[in-house]
Amino acid sequence: xxxxxxxxxxxxxxxxxxxxxxxxxxxxxxxxxxxxxxxxxxxxxxxxxxxxxxxxxxxxxxxxxxxxxxxxxxxxxxxxxxxxxxxxxxxxxxxxxxxxxxxxxxxxxxxxxxxxxxxxxxxxxxxxxxxxxxxxxxxxxxxxxxxxxxxxxxxxxxxxxxxxxxxxxxxxxxxxxxxxxxxxxxxxxxxxxxxxxxxxxxxxxxxxxxxxxxxxxxxxxxxxxxxxxxxxxxxxxxxxxxxxxxxxxxxxxxxxxxxxxxxxxxxxxxxxxxxxxxxxxxxxxxxxxxxxxxxxxxxxxxxxxxxxxxxxxxxxxxxxxxxxxxxxxxxxxxxxxxxxxxxxxxxxxxxxxxxxxxxxxxxxxxxxxxxxxxxxxxxxxxxxxxxxxxxxxxxxxxxxxxxxxxxxxxxxxxxxxxxxxxxxxxxxxxxxxxxxxxxxxxxxxxxxxxxxxxxxxxxxxxxxxxxxxxxxxxxxxxxxxxxxxxxxxxxxxxxxxxxxxxxxxxxxxxxxxxxxxxxxxxxxxxxxxxxxxxxxxxxxxxxxxxxxxxxxxxxxxxxxxxxxxxxxxxxxxxxxxxxxxxxxxxxxxxxxxxxxxxxxxxxxxxxxxxxxxxxxxxxxxxxxxxxxxxxxxxxxxxxxxxxxxxxxxxxxxxxxxxxxxx
Numbered sequence: 206x207x208x209x210x211x212x213x214x215x216x217x218x219x220x221x222x223x224x225x226x227x228x229x230x231x232x233x234x235x236x237x238x239x240x241x242x243x244x245x246x247x248x249x250x251x252x253x254x255x256x257x258x259x260x261x262x263x264x265x266x267x268x269x270x271x272x273x274x275x276x277x278x279x280x281x282x283x284x285x286x287x288x289x290x291x292x293x294x295x296x297x298x299x300x301x302x303x304x305x306x307x308x309x310x311x312x313x314x315x316x317x318x319x320x321x322x323x324x325x326x327x328x329x330x331x332x333x334x335x336x337x338x339x340x341x342x343x344x345x346x347x348x349x350x351x352x353x354x355x356x357x358x359x360x361x362x363x364x365x366x367x368x369x370x371x372x373x374x375x376x377x378x379x380x381x382x383x384x385x386x387x388x389x390x391x392x393x394x395x396x397x398x399x400x401x402x403x404x405x406x407x408x409x410x411x412x413x414x415x416x417x418x419x420x421x422x423x424x425x426x427x428x429x430x431x432x433x434x435x436x437x438x439x440x441x442x443x444x445x446x447x448x449x450x451x452x453x454x455x456x457x458x459x460x461x462x463x464x465x466x467x468x469x470x471x472x473x474x475x476x477x478x479x480x481x482x483x484x485x486x487x488x489x490x491x492x493x494x495x496x497x498x499x500x501x502x503x504x505x506x507x508x509x510x511x512x513x514x515x516x517x518x519x520x521x522x523x524x525x526x527x528x529x530x531x532x533x534x535x536x537x538x539x540x541x542x543x544x545x546x547x548x549x550x551x552x553x554x555x556x557x558x559x560x561x562x563x564x565x566x567x568x569x570x571x572x573x574x575x576x577x578x579x580x581x582x583x584x585x586x587x588x589x590x591x592x593x594x595x596x597x598x599x600x601x602x603x604x605x606x607x608x609x610x611x612x613x614x615x616x617x618x619x620x621x622x623x624x625x626x627x628x629x630x631x632x633x634x635x636x637x638x639x640x641x642x643x644x645x646x647x648x649x650x651x652x653x654x655x656x657x658x659x660x661x662x663x664x665x666x667x668x669x670x671x672x673x674x675x676x677x678x679x680x681x682x683x684x685x686x687x688x689x690x691x692x693x694x695x696x697x698x699x700x701x702x703x704x705x706x707x708x709x710x711x712x713x714x715x716x717x718x719x720x721x722x723x724x725x726x727x728x729x730x731x732x733x734x735x736x737x738x739x740x741x742x743x744x745x746x747x748x749x750x751x752x753x754x755x756x757x758x759x760x761x762x763x764x765x766x767x768x769x770x771x772x773x774x775x776x777x778x779x780x781x782x783x784x785x786x787x788x789x790x791x792x793x794x795x796x797x798x799x800x801x802x803x804x805x806x807x808x809x810x811x812x813x814x815x816x817x818x819x820x821x822x823x824x825x826x827x828x829x830x831x832x833x834x835x836x837x838x839x840x841x842x843x844x845x846x847x848x849x850x851x852x853x854x855x856x857x858x859x860x861x862x863x864x865x866x867x
Contacts, residue, residue: 335782350403461623650784
C-alpha cells in the first residue's frame with residue numbers, strides 16, 4: 206500500500222464540523238450572551254496583560270540573540286505539546302516582540318500587544334488605520350506555528366500577502382519557523398510547499414479554492430478510514446499525495462470586515478466549461494425578447510433586493526413574443542428565467558461600475574475595493590447576459606463542480622480570529638455567524654481627525670459642483686486631498702471636472718491597479734489631489750509629506766454615503782493616522798444610489814418640493830435621515846448574508862458533492 210504523506214494524513218483524519226447558526230429562542234439567548242460579552246471589560250484586561258508583556262520585554266533587552274533563543278526553546282516545546290497557559294502566552298509575546306525589534310526594527314507597543322492577545326483569545330481586534338496590523342498578525346501567528354498544525358494568515362489581496370510575508374520573514378526565521386505565500390499564479394507543487402510551512406500567507410479566495418480542489422480530489426471519500434478501506438478492498442482510492450493543504454487548524458484574518466461581511470454573500474465555485482452550445486444563441490435571443498417588454502407594465506424592478514419580477518401581463522406578452530420560436534422558448538419557466546437575467550444585467554450591472562470591458566471581455570470590478578477580478582465570472586447566466594448586452598462574444602456558461610461560501614469555509618477552521626480598522630458596526634453579525642467577539646483597541650496616539658457634517662444636495666449635478674469647489678479650495682492651501690468615489694464611472698467624471706478647472710490630480714481606479722500601492726502611498730504629499738474608487742489602496746499607509754501636518758494634514762472627501770457606515774469609516778480612516786492631523790467630509794445628493802435603492806419615495810417627494818431650484822439642503826433632519834437609510838441598507842445586506850447560510854445548508858443536504866462533514 207502506498208504511503209500517505211503526513212500533510213494529507215492530517216487533513217484526512219481531521220473531521221471538520223460546522224456549528225450551524227442557532228434558531229428561535231436559542232438564537233435570542235446567544236445574542237444576549239454576546240451582548241454581555243461585549244459589555245464586559247475585556248479590553249481593559251487585554252491592556253493590563255499588555256503592560257505585563259512590556260515589563261517582561263524590558264528584562265529581555267540585555268540578552269544576546271543566543272540567550273533569547275534559549276528562553277524561546279522551552280516555550281516552543283510547551284506550545285507543541287499543548288501545555289501553553291496565559292503566562293506562557295504573555296512571555297511568548299514578550300520574546301516575539303523583542304525578536305521583531307532586532308530583526309525588522311519594529312518594536313510592538315502596548316496597544317499592538319493588547320490586540321495580539323485578544324486575537325490569541327479568539328477575538329476580532331478593531332485597530333485604526335496605520336496602527337501596524339502587519340506586525341500584530343505575526344505575534345499570534347508565531348504561537349500557532351509553534352503548535353505545529355499550520356496557520357493561515359488571510360489577507361485582502363495577493364499584493365498584501367506577498368508584502369506581509371516578506372516583511373515578517375525574518376521574525377519567523379528567528380523563531381524557528383518557516384513561512385510560505387500562496388498566490389494565484391502558483392502551480393500545485395508550489396502551493397503544497399507553501400501550505401506545509403508553519404505560517405502561510407494567502408487570500409481568502411486561494412485558501413477556499415484549494416480546499417475545494419482537495420475535496421474534489423478525494424471524491425466520495427470523507428476521511429482516513431474510508432481512504433484506507435478503499436485502498437485495501439478495491440486496490441484504488443484518492444491520490445492523497447496530490448492534496449495541497451494539510452488541514453484548517455488556524456486562520457488569522459486581516460481586513461476581517463471585508464472578508465467576513467462584504468464578501469460573505471459571494472460563494473466560491475470550482476467550475477468547468479459546459480458543452481451546451483445552444484446556450485450561446487439563447488442569450489442573444491433573450492436580449493431581443495427583453496427589448497419588447499415595458500417597464501412597470503411588463504416587469505417591476507426591486508432595487509433594494511436587486512430583483513426583477515415579471516407581471517402577469519409581462520409573462521403573457523413574453524409568451525406571445527416567444528411563440529414562433531419553439532424549442533426551449535416553448536417552456537415558460539426557462540424563457541422567463543433567461544429574460545429576467547437579461548433585464549437584471551441591464552438594470553443592475555452598469556459598465557464602469559460593476560464591470561469593465563477589457564480586451565473584448567467582461568471583467569468584474571470589486572464594488573468594495575475597486576479592483577479588477579479577471580479570474581471571476583458571475584454565475585446563473587448573468588455573465589453571459591452582460592456579454593450579450595455589450596455585443597461581445599458569449600462564452601459558454603460554467604458547470605459547477607463544487608461550491609462553498611466564505612461564511613461556511615471560515616467556520617471550518619479550528620481556531621479563527623482577525624483584525625480590521627472598522628468592524629464595530631458588524632459585531633453582532635460576527636458573533637451570530639462566526640462566534641467571534643469584537644475588541645476595540647485604542648489608538649497608540651490620540652486621534653486628531655475632524656469629521657465635518659455631511660453636505661446634502663438636491664441633485665447630483667449640484668453635488669459634483671460643490672465637490673470640485675471644495676477640492677479647489679483645499680488644494681490652494683497646499684493640503685493633500687483624497688477623494689473617494691463609488692465607481693469607475695464617477696471617478697472618471699470627477700477627473701474630467703477637475704481637469705476642466707485646471708486642478709492637477711492623479712486618478713486611481715481599477716484600470717490603474719498595477720500602480721495602486723504607489724499612487725495611494727503618495728496621496729499625502731503636499732498639494733497632491735488623488736481621486737480613488739472606494740477603498741482602492743486599502744492596506745497601504747498614507748504618510749504625510751514634509752510640512753503637511755502643519756497645514757492640517759490629509760483631507761478626505763466622500764462623494765456619497767456607502768450602504769454601510771463602516772465603509773465610510775474606512776475611507777475617513779485614511780487620514781489622521783498615528784496622531785497626525787486630518788479632516789473628512791461627505792457630499793451627498795438625493796439622486797445617489799443609496800437612496801434610489803433603499804428610500805426611493807423620499808427623494809422623489811423631495812425632488813418635487815425642491816424642483817424649482819438646484820441647491821444645498823444640508824440640515825440635521827437630512828443627516829438623521831441618511832443615517833436611517835444606511836441602517837436600513839445594513840439590515841437588508843445582513844438578511845442576504847443569512848440567506849446564504851440557509852442556501853449552504855440546503856445544498857449540503859440536497860446537492861452537495863461532499864457529506865455533512867464539509
